[in-house]
Amino acid sequence: MSTLQPRPLKSSDWVIQDLTRKIEDNILLAGERLPSVVDLALQYQVGRSTIREALSSLKAMGMLDIRQGSGTYVKEKPTQHQHPAQLYPDAWVSRAKSLKHILEVRRVLESGCASLAANNRTEQDIVRLGNILREMENMLDDEMISEQADVQFHEAIAHATHNPVLSDLMSSLSQQFHDSMKDSRALWFYAERSSAERLLREHQNIYDAIAGSDGKRAQELMDQHIAKVERVLDDHQSASSSLQNDAE
Template sequence: MPLQPVPRASLSDHVVEKLRDEIAEGNWPVGERIPPETELMAQLGVARGTLREALRALQYSGMLEIRRGDGTFVRARSEVPGALARSGAALEHVLEARAALEPPLARLAAARATEADITRIEELLALRSGAEGDEWLDADVAVHEAIAAAAGNPILFEVYSALLPQLREYVRLGAERDGFRRDDPRGHEDLLDAIRRRDGAAAAESARANLEAMSALYNDGD
């Protein structure tokens, strides 16, 4: 759907708001390139300078990434990931945040997951089992994201989604340590089985056990 022109009296702040809405509503998916500047200028009725000021603001907030010669890409659906990236959070903070979110999300997923949710998790686990390197990392993070989505709480999902870049880095560093098990069923196959059985307690316990294993791995490596 074409964007509506911005009133001339409204400058970059209004453009930022309109672009933010397009991203938050999923009209421009994460990882995809947004329309070119000339198209946005025509749709919004603003000058190039005004548009670029808005794009820079959204880049600073963490929602967009401007790549010279390649266009502008969506990095996140909200400004929370940018705030997290600037927070200077250490790996132990990531683990604490995961511990606060993942067991409750797993419990909710066991109660609310649809058949489509379960199928999605199954597909991602299958992709994860046959992947290597960055593809494995991406699939692992996608499994966690799909479980969070299956919980059916948009507020918790938004908060958890903002944590995913830090989660990916946490797992990447963990995978480099001795004793890391890529095929550990805790938090993955065991959790999916609990979701299938609608066993919220078992789902939460599986998520918790997975986090404890990761924590022990880091503590042993220090």
């Protein structure tokens, strides 16, 4: 089984990325049974625990169906974007609480970073942001790489402030931001009922404001970008609470 470019982050992410690509490219078809954990571990040259972690993540993403005693099968692609609560029904309450806290931090921190970056950015910063945007555009059909580019874009904005404290703060929160990005993107897609192209345009608009040294506009766009996910999260939590109260 062929593999992709250099491994991102950790081995399980690398396996997830490769299997996702095969499913999206119809190399692995809906209903097809995957090789056993033992065989996949040999093919990817990783431990069995890494394969199990990757398969569990893909199951949570709605891409695989793990049947006890039967094997792991590729699921039919959903016809519309799903709310993360549908993907993680058992774990969503704790995930939503954590995501809420992270979004509050991001909204305060990144809106300020966008404004400062518009005032302090260099041409090198603009080139870097532009390269990340091009990667997003070229890899729209690869959610794993798009997600990583999304994180890189926000980190690059912090770097463009040329404030080492802000840059270090964003770096220290990078893993938490990355862990929450999947839920953030899922909520964004769910709210928009749209595609990755729409999300790319939001990033492009933020880039244009920074490139044009329009700090106020960059701050407003970044605030709106993150606030949208917060609103969807709050709306769903309110609806869930109402249903629970009705049941009681």
